Amino acid sequence: MSRNNNLVVLTEGAIIVAASTALAFIPHNLGASSISIVYGLIPMSIYALRRGLKPGLIAGLVWGLLDLILRGFSSGGFLNPLQGFVEYPIAFGAIGLVGLGSMQVKKRIEDGKNPIGLIMLYSGIGFVAKYFFHFIAGGIYWGMYAPKTMNPWIYSLVINGGSFIANMIMMFVLMLILSPVLKKFIIVKD
Template sequence: MKKWNTKMIVEAGIMIALAYLLSRIKLYEAPQGGAVTAGSMIPILLFAMRWGVRPGMVTGAVFGILKLILGGWFFSPAQAILEYPIAFGLLGLAGISSISKEVDSPKDYFNIVLSVLLAIGGRFICHLLAGVIFFSEYAGNQNPWIYSLIYQSSYLVPEFIISSIILSLIWKPLSKIEK
C-alpha cells in the first residue's frame, strides 16, 4: 500500500480541480444527466496510472463527491452514493495496469487503452445499475437494461475514446515527472 505524501496529496488536489474544470466544458449533454466533456476523467485516470489503484480510487471518489456537492443530480441517498463517489472512485482502476515510462511498444499503448477501458467500464457499470434500479421509468415500454445501456453508452463511449487517445499521446512525457 502506498503511503500518501505531500507531493501525492498536492497532485491529487490539482487533478481533482482540473477534472472539475474540464467537466464544465461540455461537448454534448445527455437529457437526464451525463455528458461528453473535454476529457474530464483524464486527470483522475492519469493520477491513478501514476500512483496506483488505491490513491486513484480515493482521488476519484473525492472528485465524485465534489461533483455531487456542486450540482449533482440525485433522488435518493443510495443513488447518489452509487453514481458519484463509487462510480468516480472506480476511475482509480486505471492504476491496475503497469505501463512503462517509455511507451514505445504497441503493448504499452494497449495497456493504456486497457487501463482506461477498465476504469471507465467500472464507472459505466455503476451508471448502468443506477439507470435500471432508479430510472427505469424513463425506459417506457423498452427493457430498462437495454435503455440504460444505450443511454450510458451515448456519453461514456465517446469519453472513453477521447480519454484513450489523449492519454496515449501524453503518457510518455508526463510519466517522466518524478513522484
Template sequence: MNTKSHLRTRMLCEGALMVALAQILGYLKLAEAPNGGSITFAMFPIILFAVRWGLRPGLMAGFLFGLLQLIFDGAYAWGWQSMLLDYLVAFTPLGLAGLFRGKSWGLFAGTLAGCLARFAIHYISGVTVYKILAPTEFLNWTFSSPALYSLVYNGSYMLPNTIITLLISVVLYVPLKRFILGLDLK
C-alpha cells in the same frame, strides 16, 4: 531527493491539482443527457493520476471527483441511492487505472478498465434505481426494459467519454511518457 515524505506530499498536491482540473473540465460539456450524464474531457486527469500513482491514490481521486460532481455539478438523482451510485460509487472506479501503474501501455488499459467499471456502476443504477422511469423515451425510442434503457442511455455518454479519454491519451502519451510512467519520481 525523493524521500517518502516528499513523495507523499507530491502525490497529495498532484492529486488535488488533477481533481481540480477534472472538475473544471467537467464544466466544459460537449453534450449533456437529459437525466444526467455528459460528454466531457474530465476523466483524463483522474485516470492519468491513477496510472502515475497507483490504485489507492487513484481510487481516492476518483471518489473525491465524484463528491465534487455531486456537490457542484447540480446532481441529477432520484434519492440517496442514485446519489450514492451515480456519483460516489461510479467515479471511484476510475482509479482502477492505477492497477496499470508503471506499464508502458497502462494509460490505455487503465482508461478502458476505469471507464468500463464506471459504466457498469451507472448501468446497475439505471437497472435498479431508474427503473421507475420505465417505460421511457430516449433518442426517439421507447424502452419498457430498464436493462436495455440503462445500456443505451449510459452508453450514449460513456462510450464517447471513453473514446475522448483514449484520444487524449494517444495525443499526450509521447510528450508525457516520462511523467505518465512516473520516471521522474525515482
C-alpha cells in the same frame, strides 16, 4: 513513502480533482441524448497511471463527492441517498481502477515501447467499472425516464454504454495526440 512524497502525491491529487471538477462544467452531452463526454476522465486516468491504484481510487472518490455537491444536488442528479452514493463517490472512485496498470504502463514507457494499448486496456477497466455503476443506478432509479416502449435496463445500457464508448474514443484520440509527451505525464521524477 516519505512524508514529503505523500504530500506531493496528495497535492497532485488535489490539483487533478480540481481540474476534473472544472472540466465537468464544459457542456458535454452528445446531441439531445444523455450520452455524455466526461473530460475529467483524462486527467484522472493519467493521475491513476502516474500514482497507482490507491491514490487513483481516493482522487476519484473525492471527485465524485465534489461532483455530487457542486452538480448533483443542483441539477436534479440526486434522487435519494443510495442512488447518490452509487452514482457519485462509488462510480467516480471506480475510475481509480485505471491505476491497476500503473507499473506495467511505466515499464512499457521506460523500455521505449508504445504504451497506448496498455493505457487503453486499463482505462477500459476503470471506465467499464464507472459506467457499470451508472448502468445499475439507471435501471433502478432512472428507468422512469425511459421511453414508454423501452425496457428501463435496455435504456440504461444504451445511455451508459454509449457514454462508455464515447469516452473510450475520446481517451484513444487524446492518447494518440499526447503520445510524444506521455512519459512526462506518467513517469514520476525523483
